[in-house]
Amino acid sequence: MAILAIPKVLQGPEELSVDGPKVIKTFDIFGFQINFTETVVLEWIVIGVILLAAFLLTRNLKVRNVSKRQAIAEMAVEAITNLVRDTMGKRWLWFTPYIASVFCFSIFGSLISLFGVRAVTSDFSVLLSWAAVTFILITATKIRYGGIGGYLKGFVDPIPVMLPINILSEVSTPAAMALRHFGNIAGGSIIMGLIYYGLANLSHMIHLQVPVLTVGLPAVLSLYFDLFSDFMQAFIFIMLTMVFISNAGPADDEAPQTN
Amino acid sequence: MKLGFLSIDPGTILFTLANTLILFLGLKHFLFKPVNKILEERQTAVDQTLRDAEDARDRAETAETEYREKLDKAKEESAELMRNATRKAQKRSDEIIAKAKADAAGIMQQNAEELEREKRRAEHELRGEVSGLAVMVAEKVVGREINPEDHARLIDEFIDSVGDVQ
Numbered sequence: 001m002a003i004l005a006i007p008k009v010l011q012g013p014e015e016l017s018v019d020g021p022k023v024i025k026t027f028d029i030f031g032f033q034i035n036f037t038e039t040v041v042l043e044w045i046v047i048g049v050i051l052l053a054a055f056l057l058t059r060n061l062k063v064r065n066v067s068k069r070q071a072i073a074e075m076a077v078e079a080i081t082n083l084v085r086d087t088m089g090k091r092w093l094w095f096t097p098y099i100a101s102v103f104c105f106s107i108f109g110s111l112i113s114l115f116g117v118r119a120v121t122s123d124f125s126v127l128l129s130w131a132a133v134t135f136i137l138i139t140a141t142k143i144r145y146g147g148i149g150g151y152l153k154g155f156v157d158p159i160p161v162m163l164p165i166n167i168l169s170e171v172s173t174p175a176a177m178a179l180r181h182f183g184n185i186a187g188g189s190i191i192m193g194l195i196y197y198g199l200a201n202l203s204h205m206i207h208l209q210v211p212v213l214t215v216g217l218p219a220v221l222s223l224y225f226d227l228f229s230d231f232m233q234a235f236i237f238i239m240l241t242m243v244f245i246s247n248a249g250p251a252d253d254e255a256p257q258t259n
Numbered sequence: 260m261k262l263g264f265l266s267i268d269p270g271t272i273l274f275t276l277a278n279t280l281i282l283f284l285g286l287k288h289f290l291f292k293p294v295n296k297i298l299e300e301r302q303t304a305v306d307q308t309l310r311d312a313e314d315a316r317d318r319a320e321t322a323e324t325e326y327r328e329k330l331d332k333a334k335e336e337s338a339e340l341m342r343n344a345t346r347k348a349q350k351r352s353d354e355i356i357a358k359a360k361a362d363a364a365g366i367m368q369q370n371a372e373e374l375e376r377e378k379r380r381a382e383h384e385l386r387g388e389v390s391g392l393a394v395m396v397a398e399k400v401v402g403r404e405i406n407p408e409d410h411a412r413l414i415d416e417f418i419d420s421v422g423d424v425q
Contacts, residue, residue, distance in 0.1 A: 018264050020261055020262030020264050020265075020266045021261065021271070022261050023261065032269070034270040034273070035269075035271065036270060037268065037270070037271050039271050040270075040271060040274040043275060043278045044278070047278055047281060047282050050285075050286070051282070051285040051286070054286055054289040054290040057290070058289060058290055058293045061294065062297070063301045063304055064301075064304075070297075073290065074294055074298065077290060077291060077295065096291065097283050097287040097291050098279075098283050100286055100290070101279060101283045101286050102279070104282070105282055123271060124265050124267060125266070125267055125268045125269075125272045125275060126271065126272075126275045128272060129272045129275040129276050129279065132272070132276075133279070182265075186264070
């Protein structure tokens with residue numbers, strides 16, 4: 001007989017479900033069903049945090065006697081700028097803020113799951129959006145440097161029979177990127193959910209009112225599935241974006257002078 | 260209502276694209292623009308400092324060469340001055356010594372002449388006195404007056420025979 005009623009929040013997960021984000025509201029625009037999901041709200045929070053951090057880091061910038069905040073901001077900007085320059089070449093330097101955006105968005109969007117909400121990046125639509133941007137830029141770069149004809153000719157290269165395979169390979173590039181990122185984060189969250197659920201059930205099996213077994217092991221595993229995996233996937237995603245886009249054009253020194 | 264685990268939701272895609280664009284513009288405006296501006300300013304300042312330092316070094320080198328030349332010239336001049344002064348002093352001392360020698364020689368000669376003159380005069384006086392004395396003695400002996408003018412030859416012979424004064 002339980003003398004003390006254990007609050008529900010302390011009893012551990014009662015059920016485990018694998019599903020997508022909640023739909024908060026559905027708009028009907030010109031007959032299209034536009035869903036407003038919890039992912040979008042979390043995105044706003046993430047954007048707000050990132051922009052607030054950027055705003056706070058760049059207060060009172062000085063040429064000399066830099067503050068710690070300024071040093072962090074400068075290091076971040078220089079690191080990402082050097083990464084883009086080394087990977088993509090100088091003519092893609094304008095692209096740096098986008099890479100930084102996706103990197104920060106991905107990391108913070110994944111890490112927000114530490115606060116007990118769904119990770120932004122465990123929504124496949126989010127990754128698909130970023131992969132779509134990459135795909136559009138790859139295509140645009142190919143057309144820009146090869147012309148429309150050169151781009152279309154690339155699909156029947158080296159022989160016309162290759163057409164379906166080439167189309168598949170073209171489409172699979174962004175699809176693989178999106179699925180890799182999504183799979184890692186969503187899969188990690190499922191594994192962590194399973195572990196929590198299993199340890200809670202184990203605790204109840206040995207008649208523990210509070211699932212104390214969930215303390216400890218998940219924290220260690222979370223280091224990999226949440227922290228390491230989040231950073232790795234964000235980094236892999238931007239690296240692939242940069243490599244695919246810059247490979248779509250000629251090497252840096254052959255590029256015609258633009259701008 | 261929840262979407263499926265692997266759902267593709269056009270609404271989420273649209274919102275995500277819009278959000279990514281906002282984040283892109285926000286980061287560009289709030290992070291990259293100010294930081295890059297500062298980095299550029301610092302680069303400019305560093306370049307300026309380097310240029311200034313190079314200028315200063317060039318100026319210092321020029322000044323050093325100039326000063327070294329001046330110093331060399333000054334050393335040469337001072338050496339020249341020293342040589343001149345030494346030569347002049349040598350000449351002057353030689354002159355002084357020569358003059359002193361000449362003066363000394365003149366004085367010696369003068370003294371010798373004076374001495375000679377003195378001697379002659381003394382001799383002359385002595386001769387007069389002796390001749391007077393001789394006349395006096397002769398008068399006493401002869402007993403008569405002897406005219407010195409008349410007997411000058413005699414007296415002189417006497418004196419000479421008496422002996423040289425010297």
